[in-house]
Amino acid sequence: MxxxxxxxxxxxxxxxxxxxxxxxxxxxxxxxxxxxxxxxxxxxxxxxxxxxxxxxxxxxxxxxxxxxxxxxxxxxxxxxxxxxxxxxxxxxxxxxxxxxxxxxxxxxxxxxxxxxxxxxxxxxxxxxxxxxxxxxxxxxxxxxxxxxxxxxxxxxxxxxxxxxxxxxxxxxxxxxxxxxxxxxxxxxxxxAKQQAVSEHIIRDMQDGVIVVDAQGRILHLNAQAIALLGLTHSSAEALEGLALADLDEGFRPILQGALGDEGRLLRIGADGRLLRCRSVAGEAGSAAAGDTLLYLTDFEDIQRHLQQIKLAALGRLTASMAHEIRNPLSAVTQAAELLREEKRGEMQLRLVRIINDNAHRIERMIRDVLALGRREQAMPEALPLAAFVAEVIDARVFRAAQEEGLYHVDIDPGLTFAIDRAHLHQVLDNLLANASRYCSGAPGSVRLSAELLAGGRAALHVSDDGPGFDEAMRAQLFEPFFTTHPKGTGLGLYIARELAEANDATLELAPSTQGAHLVLTGRTTP
Incomplete structure (x- = not known):
C-alpha cells in the first residue's frame, strides 16, 4: 500500500x-x-x-x-x-x-x-x-x-x-x-497489478484459452492453448487475426453456438488430441461484448487421472467384495449340501433355482468389476438408431416376456448415431433395465425418442413414469457403487457414462416432472 x-x-x-x-x-x-x-x-x-x-x-x-x-x-x-x-x-x-x-x-x-x-x-x-x-x-x-x-x-x-x-x-x-x-x-x-496477476494466471492455468471476436477471428491465445493445439510460439503469433475455423474444421460447431454448458469432446489440432471444448460469450455492456472465450481441456489427461481413480476404487471394491461374495457362496454351498441329501424332486428344483440365482449374481458382480477396471478401445460407426433400438428391445422381450408392450419408440428411421456397436448395446440395455425396473408397468410406460441437434449431433431420450430421483439421488446417480436396488452393484450408470465418453458422447440426467429422463448425446457420423 x-x-x-x-x-x-x-x-x-x-x-x-x-x-x-x-x-x-x-x-x-x-x-x-x-x-x-x-x-x-x-x-x-x-x-x-x-x-x-x-x-x-x-x-x-x-x-x-x-x-x-x-x-x-x-x-x-x-x-x-x-x-x-x-x-x-x-x-x-x-x-x-x-x-x-x-x-x-x-x-x-x-x-x-x-x-x-x-x-x-x-x-x-x-x-x-x-x-x-x-x-x-x-x-x-x-x-x-x-x-x-x-x-x-x-x-x-x-x-x-x-x-x-x-x-x-x-x-x-x-x-x-x-x-x-x-x-x-x-x-x-x-x-496494472490486477492485469499482471490475470496475465500470470492465464499463462500458467492448465486449460487452454482462445479469445475470438464476433467474426470468429483469433484475438489471443495462451501458452497452454498453443501446446494443446500442437503449435509453436512462432506460428502462434501468426495466428492472431486468422479465422478460427481455418485453423481446424472441428471448431466450426463451436462458432455456431452448438456447445452446452458442459462443453463437447472434440479431436482438434495437429496431434488429434481429445479436448473438452467449452465456450463462454462476453457479457453485454462489458469490454468483451461480442467476443467469445474458448476453454480447451486435455481430456486425455483427465482420462488418465480418472483411470487412476478407478484403479484405487477397484482396490477398495475388491476388499469389500470378499464379504459380498461370501453370502451367496454360503447359500450355494448350503443348497448343494441339502441337494445331496434331499430325495424329492420338488425340493431339488427349488434348490437348483437358488444355486442358479446366486451364481448369476456372482457372475454379474464380476462382470461389472471387470468393466470398471478396463475400458476397451471404441470403434464408432454410424448406426441406424431406430433399427438398433428395436433389436435391443426384441432381445430384452425375448429374455423377459413381461416387458412386451412396455416400450414406446418414436425415432426417425433415417437418424444415425456414431458409436461403438457393443458399447451402445451395453449402455442402452442398462438404461432400459433401470427404466423397466422402476416404471409403472403399463403399456408405453418407457418412452424412447430421438432428435437431431445443431452441429451434426443427435440426442436419444429414455424416460419412464416411475418415481424418479430426488435432489440427493441426482447428485450421486453416476457415482460408482451408488444404488437403490437391493441386488444392484451401483456400477451400471457409471459404466454407461464411461462408455459414452469413450465415444465422444455424453450421458446426462435431464430435468423431468415425472419419472427419470436420461439423454444420450453424440455425433451422427464418426
Whole structure:
C-alpha cells in the first residue's frame, strides 16, 4: 500500500511539474513581450525609464528562476514563492509606470494568481492575492492623492475582489485535481497489478484459452492453448487475426453456438488430441461484448487421472467384495449340501433355482468389476438408431416376456448415431433395465425418442413414469457403487457414462416432472 501511495504521489508531482513548466513559459513570453513590444502596447508612457528597467529586471529574474538548477539549489517550493513575488512586484511597478489599473496589469495579475493557485501548496496563494490587492490599492491611492488622474475606486475594488476570488477558485480546483490525480494514479496502479496477476494466471492455468471476436477471428491465445493445439510460439503469433475455423474444421460447431454448458469432446489440432471444448460469450455492456472465450481441456489427461481413480476404487471394491461374495457362496454351498441329501424332486428344483440365482449374481458382480477396471478401445460407426433400438428391445422381450408392450419408440428411421456397436448395446440395455425396473408397468410406460441437434449431433431420450430421483439421488446417480436396488452393484450408470465418453458422447440426467429422463448425446457420423 505504501508503494502504491508513493507511486501515486510521484505521478501527482509529475503533473504539477508539467503545469509549472507551462506557467514559466507564460512568464517568459510575457516578459519578452514587455521588452520588445511594450511601448507599442502603450506601456511605460508615464515613466519610460522605470518601465525599461522593470522589463529588463523581470526578464532576467524569470530566466534565473526558471532553470532547473534554481529548484535544486533553493528547493521547488521556495522558487515558486519567489517567482510569484517577482510577478506581483514587477507587474505592480509596470502598472505604476504605465498609467495605473487601466494599463491591464491587474488582469495579468489575475492570470498569475490563477497559475499560482494551481501549482502551489498551502494557503500562500491568499497571501499573494492580498499582496496584489495592497499593491493596486497603494498605487491608486498615491495617484488619487497626487491628483494626477481620476480613479474609479469601484472598478479597483472589483479587481481586488477578483484577486481573492480567482485565488480561492484556483486553489479549490488544484485540490480537486490533486485528489483526482491521486485516485487515478492509485487505480491505474491497482489495475496494472490486477492485469499482471490475470496475465500470470492465464499463462500458467492448465486449460487452454482462445479469445475470438464476433467474426470468429483469433484475438489471443495462451501458452497452454498453443501446446494443446500442437503449435509453436512462432506460428502462434501468426495466428492472431486468422479465422478460427481455418485453423481446424472441428471448431466450426463451436462458432455456431452448438456447445452446452458442459462443453463437447472434440479431436482438434495437429496431434488429434481429445479436448473438452467449452465456450463462454462476453457479457453485454462489458469490454468483451461480442467476443467469445474458448476453454480447451486435455481430456486425455483427465482420462488418465480418472483411470487412476478407478484403479484405487477397484482396490477398495475388491476388499469389500470378499464379504459380498461370501453370502451367496454360503447359500450355494448350503443348497448343494441339502441337494445331496434331499430325495424329492420338488425340493431339488427349488434348490437348483437358488444355486442358479446366486451364481448369476456372482457372475454379474464380476462382470461389472471387470468393466470398471478396463475400458476397451471404441470403434464408432454410424448406426441406424431406430433399427438398433428395436433389436435391443426384441432381445430384452425375448429374455423377459413381461416387458412386451412396455416400450414406446418414436425415432426417425433415417437418424444415425456414431458409436461403438457393443458399447451402445451395453449402455442402452442398462438404461432400459433401470427404466423397466422402476416404471409403472403399463403399456408405453418407457418412452424412447430421438432428435437431431445443431452441429451434426443427435440426442436419444429414455424416460419412464416411475418415481424418479430426488435432489440427493441426482447428485450421486453416476457415482460408482451408488444404488437403490437391493441386488444392484451401483456400477451400471457409471459404466454407461464411461462408455459414452469413450465415444465422444455424453450421458446426462435431464430435468423431468415425472419419472427419470436420461439423454444420450453424440455425433451422427464418426
Amino acid at each position: 505504501r508503494t502504491e501511495s508513493a507511486a501515486a504521489a510521484a505521478e501527482v508531482e509529475r503533473t504539477r511539474s508539467t503545469s509549472l513548466r507551462y506557467l514559466n513559459l507564460f512568464r517568459l513570453l510575457m516578459a519578452g513581450l514587455f521588452l520588445v513590444a511594450g511601448r507599442d502596447l502603450g506601456l511605460g508612457g508615464e515613466r519610460p525609464l522605470v518601465f525599461q528597467v522593470a522589463a529588463f529586471a523581470y526578464l532576467g529574474l524569470v530566466l534565473a528562476l526558471g532553470f532547473p538548477d534554481a529548484s535544486r539549489r533553493l528547493g521547488a517550493e521556495r522558487v515558486i514563492v519567489l517567482q510569484v513575488l517577482v510577478d506581483v512586484l514587477a507587474l505592480s511597478v509596470i502598472m505604476w509606470a504605465s498609467g495605473g489599473y487601466r494599463s491591464g496589469m491587474p488582469v495579468l495579475m489575475m492570470i498569475v494568481l490563477a497559475g499560482a493557485g494551481l501549482v502551489m501548496e498551502g494557503r500562500m496563494v491568499l497571501f499573494f492575492a492580498a499582496l496584489a490587492t495592497l499593491a493596486v490599492l497603494i498605487e491608486n491611492a498615491w495617484r488619487h492623492a497626487a491628483g494626477s488622474d481620476s480613479v474609479d475606486f469601484l472598478q479597483v475594488g472589483i479587481f481586488c475582489a477578483g484577486f481573492f476570488g480567482i485565488a480561492l477558485v484556483a486553489r479549490l480546483l488544484a485540490l480537486r485535481a490533486k485528489a483526482n490525480a491521486t485516485l487515478a494514479a492509485e487505480r491505474g496502479l491497482a489495475l
